[in-house]
Amino acid sequence: MLESVLIANRGEIACRIIRTAQRLGIRTIAVYSEADANALFVQMADEAHLIGPAPARESYLKIDKIIEVAKRTKAASIHPGYGFLSERTEFAEACAANGIVFVGPPASAIKAMGLKDAAKALVQQANVPVVPGYHGAKQDPDFLRQKAYEIGYPVLIKAVAGGGGKGMRRVEKAADFDAALESAQREASSAFGDPRVLVEKYILSPRHIEIQVFADAHGNVVHFFERDCSLQRRHQKVIEEAPAPGMTPEMRQAMGQAAVEAARAVGYVGAGTVEFIADGREGLRPDRFYFMEMNTRLQVEHPVTEAITGLDLVELQFRVASGERLPFTQDDLSIDGHAVEARLYAEDPEKEFLPSTGKLWALEFPEGEGLRIDTGVEAGAEVTPYYDPMIAKIIAHAPTREEALEKLARALGATIVAGPKTNVAFLKKLCEAEGFRAGQFDTGFIDRNLAGLGVAHQALDDVAVSFGAAALISREIDRLRMAELQRSDEPSSPWAMPDGFQLLGLRSVGVSLRAEGERVEAREVFSESYPGASTVAFGSADPWSDEQVDREIEAPHGIYVLRNGRQTLVQPYDPFDVDLEHMDEGGSVKAPMHGKLIAVFVQPGDRVEKGQRLAIVEAMKMEHVLVAPADGEVAEIAAEPGAQVAEGARLIGLKAEE
Incomplete structure (x- = not known):
């Protein structure tokens, strides 16, 4: 077993890795940014080291700083978690070059699967079905627009690098293509340092189903069955479950075999996830699923797989990284019950899910058999605008799907969070939604049912x-x-x-x-x-x-x-507490949250129409478009692109039409 591990990550995944590592007797080393100096994972680790300022590009994405700490602390291995550097080929290569075990797949596998276009071409050679579309290298906007026309709308623009819904846009008609392409490329460049995209046919009534695969360095590859991640908003997963509702033995066999073959095709080692899109119009059928991508890392939703298999995937990662063989074959594995996971985010569903920041004045979770809470924060901690807004993952496991959903709904109802706004009420309503309970859902379910899920401005209680x-x-x-x-x-x-x-x-x-x-x-x-x-x-x-x-x-x-x-x-109420600077509410476009102003599309003197794009603010790794509240003329630009802006800060002054 490895003697020590540096966790090149933060938040709940860092805490989760530390718990397993310490149970196995592995010395844990944390790295943290200035914003995370008092974070829970820093307190839990055996030792912790500052690596830079709050922005991830100056801390958690700095390979040289992380390697320097690993060498100085004599770390035997580095676990990348998910996100940040977990799928960066150069990070795995840097570990190998410095004699540090990378707790993940070889750099060659990361490279092969890291770019969606190349990955699709590779798995096609292994007879794995892929979504029709353009996966080539040419990135000229006119060319991509023509390809979208040939594919037929609706289409999906996707970043070739990374994941998590970043750099992804659904386009319904040709008139929206240019703006969607520009936004996807900009977000992809910001998140992954690579603006390239591919264009695919958007599958109608899509179900997002993924297979957890695991391989050792001795040629053994198995899968731990499927997870259904179809409940999404803006291409980001909200609720995940295992096994997938409506899954047949025939489709599980076909999809599992396809995932194993995809892993074998790149000489995979460790934990990985092969993601598929299934056409769910007539139920799940073994001839209607397509490869989307392979995530060469642990997934956020891995706890539901652990619940139904009884395995600790992080422990298996450490054992495989130590050179051990997998202790089972495919025939040894079976499914026990049903598990559902909800992602509790600091966001406001009543304001279009805008990220919410601030101090957690209270944070309490229920306890009970079949309940698991994975979190990286505690009461008194600050939710900052620099990182993903996840507060916790709440996981329920029970003998049946109905019982698991009931248990999760009760747990959400008993969860206490005060400070930043959260999606806890939204998640509870989602668990109780009739269509979801009946298994009648796809990736568009949330968007079609927003009103019934409480996603709208509500009067004061x-x-x-x-x-x-x-x-x-x-x-x-x-x-x-x-x-x-x-x-x-x-x-x-x-x-x-x-x-x-x-x-x-x-x-x-x-x-x-x-x-x-x-x-x-x-x-x-x-x-x-x-x-x-x-x-x-x-x-x-x-x-x-x-x-x-x-x-x-x-x-x-x-x-x-x-x-x-x-x-x-x-x-x-303090009658003397008046915001004199921003009294003219009708003429101001303000920052909806703390973040970075990354683009301004107008200048003083421009005439604008209601709903016209004015600027973009990036917060918690997502772009938020600001539009004109009414017809008028731009009177002032109060902030420059690239500036960090506070929630409520005045960005653009407008002069309404008389």
């Missing part, structure tokens, strides 16, 4: 605001009482207490607050039956009802109220 207001008033009364007790030189005065005292009638006091940043008026209502007793009501909330909330979390700046998976921040 009157009950949550009422509870938050009551908590704020209670906190203020406690503060004043404490201040009164400390003034020993002055007699206590009942007139100093903010209890709304009056001589006659049902007492009610107006209370000005901010709820989710919006100024609101609640009312404190005092009981006639019980002197001194009061409650607070807002909007249509009944002041004396028995409504409840999930949790109230106190923070210095206000009260976070959690109810039905939604979070409502209630704060005191």
Whole structure:
């Protein structure tokens, strides 16, 4: 077994690798950026070393810095996790050149499968079916546009490097092709350092099904069955499960064999995933699936495979990297029950899933048989704009799919997160969605059902605001009482207490607050039956009802109220806290989140139409397009491309048409 390992990654995957390594007696070495100095994985590792500033290009993507730390700490191996350098040929080569074991496939396999166009040509030679499209080297926009026309719309533009939905755009009609191509190339260049793309036919009613393969250095290759990753948004996986609903023994055999042959074709070693797209219009059929790509690393969704096989894939990675043989054959493997994984993200479904950042004032997960939580953060940690917004993966395992989904839905309902907005309520509704429960879904399921999944702006929760207001008033009364007790030189005065005292009638006091940043008026209502007793009501909330909330979390700046998976921040209203710089809301286009301004398409004096692209902000590895809110004229450009911008920062000033 390897004596030590440097984990060239961060977050939950670094924590997950550390746990297995320490169980095996392997010394763990973490590397971290300045933004991660207090991160959970840094605390868990046996030792940790700073490698650079927060941006990944200056830290987690710096091969020379990571190799230097590995040599200085005498690391026997490097585990790349997933993302970052995990599929970079030059990183595997650098490890080999310095006598460090790379816990992953050989550089030759990474290179062969790292570019989607070359990988498709390679697997075709092994008789693995591929999606029709253009996979060549020519990248001229006019040529690619012509190829898209020949393939027939809709088409999918995909980066030839990397994965995770980066550099991928679905195009419905020719008029949208140029903008989609430009955006895909720019995002691919930013994420992978390679702007090249391929163009494929978009499969109607597609199911995204992948096969987990594993190989040792002695020629043994097996697969650990399939995972269904069809529940996606913007080509990024949201919920994954194993096995795939509707999978037949014939298709599992055909798909598994195709994946094994693809792995053999490149001399694969270690854990890998062969991804297929299946035409699900008439159910899963062995003659209607196509190779998409091979991920030459561990996958985010590997826990569902571990749950149904009883294996630790990271342990197997270490053992294979140490030169051991796989301890089983294909016939030794079987499926036990069903497992489902949900990705809990710091994002706001009510605002088109914009990333959300900030301090985690509370973070609690349920415990129980068949539940697993993989996370890289804890209460008090900061969710920054520099990296992927995942907070945790919540995995449920049960004898049947129905039971696993029920268990996952209950776990999501019991999850407590306060601070950044999250998709927890959205995930719970997704688990409970009738079509998904019935197995009637494809990769377009979420987009077709957004309204039913709560993905739209919703009115304030009157009950949550009422509870938050009551908590704020209670906190203020406690503060004043404490201040009164400390003034020993002055007699206590009942007139100093903010209890709304009056001589006659049902007492009610107006209370000005901010709820989710919006100024609101609640009312404190005092009981006639019980002197001194009061409650607070807002909007249509009944002041004396028995409504409840999930949790109230106190923070210095206000009260976070959690109810039905939604979070409502209630704060005191300060009439002197006015944003004078940005008062002209109608004429400002602001940054929707912390991030980097990477493109501005207009200049002062330009006339723009409502919905026209104005700029692009990149945050958490995704591009977000800013559009004109109305017809008008560009009055000012307030930030330069390349600048880091804060959430709410004014980027473009517009002069509305009169």
